[in-house]
Amino acid sequence: MAASDTETTETITTNMDLLRFATAGSVDDGKSTLIGRLLLDSKSIFEDQMEAVEATSQSKGYDYTDLALLTDGLRSEREQGITIDVAYRYFATPNRKFIIADTPGHVQYTRNMVTGASTADLGLVLVDARQGLTEQSRRHAVILSLLRVPHLVLAVNKMDLVDYSQEVYEKIHAEFTQFATKLNIPDLEVIPISALAGDNVVNRSENMGWYSGPTLMHHLEHVHVASDRDLIDARFPVQYVVRPKSDEHHDYRGYGGQVAGGVLKPGDEVVVLPSGMTSKIAGIDLFDQEVTEAFPPMSVTVRLEDDVDVSRGDMIARVKNAPQPSQDIDAMVCWMTTAPLKPRQKLAIKHTTRNARALVKDIQYRLDVNSLHRDQETKELGVNEIGRVTLRTTVPLLCDPYSKNRTTGSFILIDEATGITVGAGMINNAG
Amino acid sequence: MPETHADYRLSQLDQLEAESIHIFREVAAEFEKPVLMFSGGKDSIVMLRLAEKAFYPAKIPFPVLQVDTGLDFPEVLATRDSWAERLGLRLIVASVDQAIADGIVVDDGKTSRNRLQIGTLLNALEEGQFTAAFGGGRRDEEKARAKERVYSHRDEFGQWDPKMQRPELWSLYNGRLHEGEHMRIFPISNWTELDIWDYIGREGIEIPSIYYSHQRRVFERDGMLLSENDLNPLRAGETVTERTVRFRTVGDLSQTGCVESDADTIEKIIEEVAVARVTERGATRGDDRFSEAAMEDRKKEGYF
Numbered sequence: 001m002a003a004s005d006t007e008t009t010e011t012i013t014t015n016m017d018l019l020r021f022a023t024a025g026s027v028d029d030g031k032s033t034l035i036g037r038l039l040l041d042s043k044s045i046f047e048d049q050m051e052a053v054e055a056t057s058q059s060k061g062y063d064y065t066d067l068a069l070l071t072d073g074l075r076s077e078r079e080q081g082i083t084i085d086v087a088y089r090y091f092a093t094p095n096r097k098f099i100i101a102d103t104p105g106h107v108q109y110t111r112n113m114v115t116g117a118s119t120a121d122l123g124l125v126l127v128d129a130r131q132g133l134t135e136q137s138r139r140h141a142v143i144l145s146l147l148r149v150p151h152l153v154l155a156v157n158k159m160d161l162v163d164y165s166q167e168v169y170e171k172i173h174a175e176f177t178q179f180a181t182k183l184n185i186p187d188l189e190v191i192p193i194s195a196l197a198g199d200n201v202v203n204r205s206e207n208m209g210w211y212s213g214p215t216l217m218h219h220l221e222h223v224h225v226a227s228d229r230d231l232i233d234a235r236f237p238v239q240y241v242v243r244p245k246s247d248e249h250h251d252y253r254g255y256g257g258q259v260a261g262g263v264l265k266p267g268d269e270v271v272v273l274p275s276g277m278t279s280k281i282a283g284i285d286l287f288d289q290e291v292t293e294a295f296p297p298m299s300v301t302v303r304l305e306d307d308v309d310v311s312r313g314d315m316i317a318r319v320k321n322a323p324q325p326s327q328d329i330d331a332m333v334c335w336m337t338t339a340p341l342k343p344r345q346k347l348a349i350k351h352t353t354r355n356a357r358a359l360v361k362d363i364q365y366r367l368d369v370n371s372l373h374r375d376q377e378t379k380e381l382g383v384n385e386i387g388r389v390t391l392r393t394t395v396p397l398l399c400d401p402y403s404k405n406r407t408t409g410s411f412i413l414i415d416e417a418t419g420i421t422v423g424a425g426m427i428n429n430a431g
Numbered sequence: 432m433p434e435t436h437a438d439y440r441l442s443q444l445d446q447l448e449a450e451s452i453h454i455f456r457e458v459a460a461e462f463e464k465p466v467l468m469f470s471g472g473k474d475s476i477v478m479l480r481l482a483e484k485a486f487y488p489a490k491i492p493f494p495v496l497q498v499d500t501g502l503d504f505p506e507v508l509a510t511r512d513s514w515a516e517r518l519g520l521r522l523i524v525a526s527v528d529q530a531i532a533d534g535i536v537v538d539d540g541k542t543s544r545n546r547l548q549i550g551t552l553l554n555a556l557e558e559g560q561f562t563a564a565f566g567g568g569r570r571d572e573e574k575a576r577a578k579e580r581v582y583s584h585r586d587e588f589g590q591w592d593p594k595m596q597r598p599e600l601w602s603l604y605n606g607r608l609h610e611g612e613h614m615r616i617f618p619i620s621n622w623t624e625l626d627i628w629d630y631i632g633r634e635g636i637e638i639p640s641i642y643y644s645h646q647r648r649v650f651e652r653d654g655m656l657l658s659e660n661d662l663n664p665l666r667a668g669e670t671v672t673e674r675t676v677r678f679r680t681v682g683d684l685s686q687t688g689c690v691e692s693d694a695d696t697i698e699k700i701i702e703e704v705a706v707a708r709v710t711e712r713g714a715t716r717g718d719d720r721f722s723e724a725a726m727e728d729r730k731k732e733g734y735f
Contacts, residue, residue, distance in 0.1 A: 015442050085593070097623075099621055114600070231439055258452075298445075299452035312460050336598050410600070
């Protein structure tokens with residue numbers, strides 16, 4: 001029974017779009033309370049989950065129901081009352097589904113925040129209105145900007161505790177806007193809220209008549225993310241060669257992959273990298289249908305007109321618009337393991353669908369994520385530190401600057417002995 | 432089929448599908464011996480559909496493993512067989528009864544079939560020397576799952592160590608293993624229960640009939656409606672009545688409750704799910720209700 005010959009149903013989520021956002025902050029900022037509020041007010045918390053949280057709050061002798069218990073998933077976290085890992089949450093409103101990457105805020109968890117931000121369309125930074133901008137909130141903004149998260153929301157929380165003062169909000173707004181000029185933040189929204197009382201989270205606050213901007217939920221629902229993708233520079237990393245080896249599809253040879261950039265169409269003249277062979281797209285298949293075009297993030301199978309040699313790790317691009325294969329990589333690296341990263345170290349590297357080995361040629365500087373100071377004296381990166389690193393790879397990588405394409409501009413570093421992911425890289429330049 | 436819009440918008444369901452297909456292909460390309468763990472439930476059927484799409488027109492390039500608890504619903508086994516035949520799958524059945532007979536797991540009369548599955552499953556993975564096992568876990572199901580990676584590393588004892596999870600960035604998955612270790616792969620991590628139902632509706636695919644409303648002889652235990660069955664003897668005070676019910680999850684029939692429902696079509700099920708106030712596991716799975724950390728504990732031991 002194939003889908004194409006059966007009647008199918010158009011249903012609730014079919015036309016919904018998707019927003020992935022990352023939250024950063026600590027329990028003190030009211031982050032868990034805010035997430036609990038979003039889930040609760042969008043009716044995404046179920047009765048049994050709420051009952052479990054109420055029961056636990058009572059047995060611990062709390063005066064109120066601790067919404068943070070909804071999100072702290074692991075026993076050790078519940079015991080310590082802290083979040084130690086990235087947790088993913090889901091909720092939906094009629095037009096949009098949301099995936100929250102909920103990350104801990106303290107400096108020792110920078111790697112978790114980097115992880116959560118890597119897939120995010122939007123970053124949500126919380127500050128406590130009473131305290132104003134802190135080192136921590138600046139660091140969060142720096143990381144979101146490094147990871148090129150295109151939209152940023154600064155939620156000024158606990159407005160109820162500063163008498164909903166416009167002055168307090170304006171001061172934080174001005175201070176942050178000033179700081180943000182040093183960063184790469186294309187879209188910023190500063191929203192005064194109270195997660196506990198519910199002001200401007202889902203419902204417009206009656207206590208802040210002076211604020212005319214959107215509520216947090218309204219902004220999340222309407223922020224335009226479709227144009228954040230690169231629809232110009234065609235990039236198709238080949239993932240898997242589809243060869244049926246059956247009588248019915250004897251001559252079929254297709255290249256499975258997920259479009260990383262641009263729009264691919266049948267008839268397009270393409271180049272296969274790194275070999276440099278050229279051909280034309282004969283057809284693009286999505287399961288048993290042929291499609292007229294493919295764009296990010298579609299997973300499709302591309303067929304070429306000529307019988308050129310293509311395998312996993314290769315990239316299909318346009319003849320006049322292709323990445324330059326390079327073995328010399330200049331990148332910002334977030335280091336994620338206790339033993340420091342040092343020059344001369346050898347690591348495994350995974351970039352798109354390509355695996356190679358990399359030699360650390362140089363650590364140019366360590367970036368202080370609080371002050372943006374570049375420390376050129378320290379020639380190593382410790383856990384949770386970010387720095388500019390030069391690598392030499394065993395085979396050419398087919399990459400773009402991370403600022404142009406988050407898929408073809410990113411890589412992970414793997415310790416060859418333990419097999420653990422130890423670093424995340426964002427490419428500045430190749431060549 | 433996905434519509435390509437003038438503004439190159441892809442619906443969230445199409446985005447989820449694309450992400451899952453990417454994961455299936457990545458695993459097939461990088462692991463020596465993958466296997467798909469098939470429970471017969473709606474989530475594993477959606478996985479089969481996604482795997483079918485990922486490799487079409489080639490066949491799915493790995494076998495399918497099912498743990499037969501001996502307490503499976505016959506309707507579920509029928510659906511399994513129909514899918515296996517249509518897709519030409521290689522089906523491996525690991526039987527809990529056989530594992531008990533072979534002394535691989537011990538049935539002390541108190542342990543649920545769900546728990547005995549763990550040993551049976553680990554043994555089957557070890558015997559088949561599988562290096563990657565696809566599971567249908569979703570992060571919206573339960574708090575411990577919310578923190579699990581798409582590629583979830585298991586040591587040589589099949590255990591999950593939540594504190595030693597590898598960071599997972601962008602769509603770059605790290606599949607490195609040492610001898611004897613394996614990876615659990617969760618291609619539908621980001622799907623919710625509603626997404627699954629919407630997808631089943633959109634694709635028009637076959638699922639076990641017990642998901643649809645039907646007449647069934649049931650009895651109440653611990654606030655759940657369980658199916659009358661010889662393998663599930665009544666306790667004192669329990670009485671059987673016939674009701675109009677359907678199942679929201681599919682597990683072993685001694686532990687899986689049904690809910691009263693008139694939803695006999697996909698459309699009606701989706702409506703029901705959209706307004707549900709209790710999680711599917713909370714409503715109908717005795718095995719998850721014992722403690723707040725029940726799922727975390729079973730996962731550490733090697734549960735799906």
